Structure formats: structure tokens, C-alpha cells
Amino acid sequence: MGLFSRRRHDPMDPDLTFMTVEEADHLRDLVLTTLAEHGIEATITDGTVEAADGAGFGLWNIATVCGAAEREAWPALVTEHVTGLLTVSEPRTPADMTAEDLLAAVRVRLAEEAYVRGMPTRPAGIEPFAPGIVRHLVVETETSVTALPADAVTDHPGSADLQAAAERNTRALFDRSELASQTLGEGDTTVRAVFAESGFTATFALFLPDVVRRVDTEADLSRGVVFAVPTAQQIVYHLPRDAAVVPGVVRTLRRFAGTAFDEGAGPVSPELYFWQDGKVDVLTVEGDDGRVTLASTGGLRTMLGEEPD
Numbered sequence: 001m002g003l004f005s006r007r008r009h010d011p012m013d014p015d016l017t018f019m020t021v022e023e024a025d026h027l028r029d030l031v032l033t034t035l036a037e038h039g040i041e042a043t044i045t046d047g048t049v050e051a052a053d054g055a056g057f058g059l060w061n062i063a064t065v066c067g068a069a070e071r072e073a074w075p076a077l078v079t080e081h082v083t084g085l086l087t088v089s090e091p092r093t094p095a096d097m098t099a100e101d102l103l104a105a106v107r108v109r110l111a112e113e114a115y116v117r118g119m120p121t122r123p124a125g126i127e128p129f130a131p132g133i134v135r136h137l138v139v140e141t142e143t144s145v146t147a148l149p150a151d152a153v154t155d156h157p158g159s160a161d162l163q164a165a166a167e168r169n170t171r172a173l174f175d176r177s178e179l180a181s182q183t184l185g186e187g188d189t190t191v192r193a194v195f196a197e198s199g200f201t202a203t204f205a206l207f208l209p210d211v212v213r214r215v216d217t218e219a220d221l222s223r224g225v226v227f228a229v230p231t232a233q234q235i236v237y238h239l240p241r242d243a244a245v246v247p248g249v250v251r252t253l254r255r256f257a258g259t260a261f262d263e264g265a266g267p268v269s270p271e272l273y274f275w276q277d278g279k280v281d282v283l284t285v286e287g288d289d290g291r292v293t294l295a296s297t298g299g300l301r302t303m304l305g306e307e308p309d
Contacts, residue, residue, distance in 0.1 A: 015047030016063045017118035026071075027063055030078040038086060047120070057085055060120055061146060067266060094139055094152040102139070103165040106148060107173065109138045110203045110229065112268050116147075123147035125163060131282040132269045133229070135206070137166050145199060174204050174211075181215040188242040189249055191256070192216065194235040202229035202268045208275050211235060224276035226283065228253060229268045230260035254284050254292060 013024035028044050035042045035051070042051045050056040062081045066074045094102055108125070113134045116123060125137035125148070137148040153162055177198050184191045194215055195201065204211050208227060212219045219239060226249070227237035238253055240246050254272050261270035272283040286292050 016059060018067065018112075018115045019063060024063070027059065027066055027074065027078070030075055031059065031062065031082060034078050034082045038082070040086075058120065061144070064146075065144070094148055097139075103161060104169070105139045105141060106162050106166040106169060107138050107140050107145075107200065108135050108166045108170040108203060108206065109145075109200060110135050110205060110268060111232075119147060121147070122150045124150040124153040125166065129206075130269075130273050130280045131285075132271055135203075137162065170200065170203060171207065173198065173200055174207055177201075177204070179204075179211065179214055185249075188245050189238075191236060191238045191249065191253055194237070195233060197233075199232050199266070201233040202231065202235060202266075205229050205235055208235075208237075212237060212239070224274055226250065226253065226272055226274055228257035228270075228272050230257040230270060232266035232268055234260065236260075250283060250294070258286075258292070 010020040010022065013019050013021050016024040016027070019027070031049060032042060032044065035049070040051050042049050042056075044050075044059070047059050048056055049059060062078060065077050065081060069077060097105065110129055110133055113128075113132050116126060116134050116136055123136040123138070125135070127135050129135050137153070138145050139148050148162075177196050177200075179194055179196050181192050181194045184193065192215065194211060196204070198204075205227065208225060209221055212221060212225060220241075221239065223240050225237050226240055226246075227235060229235055236253060236257060238249050240249075250272060254270075257272060258270040261267040270286065274281045274283050282295050284292050285295050
């Protein structure tokens with residue numbers, strides 16, 4: 001379902017910066033309880049679990065795993081994660097992979113910029129996609145999706161080909177993924193929500209024209225696409241046709257995206273964006289006071305039938 005369920009105006013945890021204090025404390029309790037069930041006494045300091053014998057692990061990865069699911073699934077996920085750590089003697093990491101294995105496992109992922117910048121280890125391949133959203137490299141294995149550390153790219157013998165491989169693999173993932181959609185409204189006010197089981201659904205916005213044409217073979221993209229990626233498993237879009245109804249549709253779509261971002265699992269961005277001819281403009285901006293305003297971008301003026309500067 002994505003990366004992290006939270007409400008943006010709740011206090012955020014200083015260590016697991018993508019979670020609220022309450023969510024992070026709940027996760028810590030689950031981890032300590034699970035370890036105790038295995039007879040292990042441990043403490044948690046600065047986002048790191050440390051057992052009495054000195055062994056330990058960071059909470060970031062399990063927080064990512066839990067954030068990709070509804071909260072009622074957290075206990076089972078924590079149990080699976082902790083049990084795996086206790087039984088696996090040689091964890092599979094990028095450093096353990098052959099060049100061939102790493103090239104097959106690397107992907108591109110779109111994520112909230114604040115989340116990526118807050119990672120304890122800088123991930124590889126950070127590039128801007130749109131205001132508030134960046135793309136970066138991850139490694140997908142049979143059991144997890146984790147950020148690819150930048151130093152792993154530098155040190156790995158196959159590093160020169162990783163970016164190209166990530167692009168190919170992500171496109172191949174899109175091509176074989178089944179997309180479902182739901183239409184809201186009708187006529188010139190139609191909004192369509194696109195879903196998939198893949199945790200990379202929001203990342204498919206990299207191929208937005210193909211996403212739209214996949215679920216609507218008669219779609220007219222000549223006036224661009226208004227879209228949002230509120231969670232990691234969702235793309236929502238509108239094809240602007242009538243300039244008179246665009247402002248109302250934008251307000252409705254922004255409320256929908258904001259609610260999904262606040263309350264859904266895996267928030268990416270609450271904002272709306274405008275795609276046209278391969279260029280992405282931001283359409284809405286939330287201020288420090290929580291008020292949402294329209295950005296005076298070329299994309300917005302195009303939608304409203306105005307000539308861009």
C-alpha cells in the first residue's frame with residue numbers, strides 16, 4: 001500500500017522522521033515485545049535496537065515495511081522481520097550481490113522528498129521529479145525493497161550500468177503489472193483513480209501517458225494531464241477539456257489527494273501536478289499555515305486557456 005501512514009500535522013518522530021511520534025513509539029513497543037518473546041532483552045536508542053550482548057539493528061527498514069501496510073498488519077510484519085534477522089546468518093545486501101544480480105534487482109522509485117532526504121544513509125540516484133517528489137534507486141529482492149546506498153553504487157563493479165538497468169527494470173515492471181481503475185464523475189469533470197498491487201504504482205507516473213492510455217484507450221492527452229500520486233499504490237488524474245470546470249475539478253482532486261496522503265498508507269505527495277509533452281509542473285502548494293494555493297505555473301495557465309509567459 002505504500003510507505004507510511006500518518007497525519008502531516010501530528011508531531012513527527014526525531015529518529016524515524018517519516019512517522020509520527022505515536023506511530024514510531026507503537027513500532028518500538030512491537031519490536032521490543034517480539035524480541036522478548038524470543039528471550040532477548042533489548043533497548044532502543046536513536047532508532048537503533050541493541051541487545052544485551054551488543055548485537056543490534058536499525059529500525060528504518062522495518063518501519064518502511066510497516067509503513068507499506070495497514071496498521072493492523074504491523075504485529076505480524078514485525079514478527080516476520082525480527083524472526084528473519086535472528087535466523088538469517090548472512091543477510092543479502094547489495095554488497096553481497098554479484099554485478100549480474102544487482103543489475104537485475106535495481107529499480108527506480110518515486111518517493112516523498114522529505115522522506116528520502118531523512119534517510120540515515122543517502123540513497124543512490126536521487127533526482128528531482130517534481131516539487132516535493134524525487135526519484136532514487138532501490139533494490140528489490142524476494143522479501144524486501146530497500147534503498148540502494150550511494151556508496152554501494154560507487155564500490156560495486158557494475159555501478160556504471162545501474163542507472164540504465166534500473167530504468168529498464170522499472171519499465172518492464174510497469175509493462176507486466178495489471179492496472180485497475182475507478183472513474184469518479186462524468187463528462188468534462190471525470191477523475192480516474194488508478195491502482196495496482198505493486199508498491200511501485202506511483203512510480204509508474206514516470207510513464208504517465210502510457211498509464212492513461214492503458215486504462216483509457218481513447219484518452220485525449222493533447223491538453224495535458226492533471227495528476228496526483230498521493231500514495232505509493234495510487235495515481236489519480238484528470239484530462240482537462242473545458243477551462244470553465246478546471247478550477248472546480250482541481251479543488252476536488254486536491255482534497256481527495258490530501259485526504260489520501262494524510263490517512264492512507266504510503267504517502268508520496270498531497271499536491272497536484274500537470275503533465276504536458278514530458279514536462280511536469282506543480283499546480284498546488286500548501287503553505288506553513290496549512291492553506292492550499294494554486295501555483296501560477298505555465299501548466300495552470302495552459303489549462304485555463306491562457307497564453308504562458
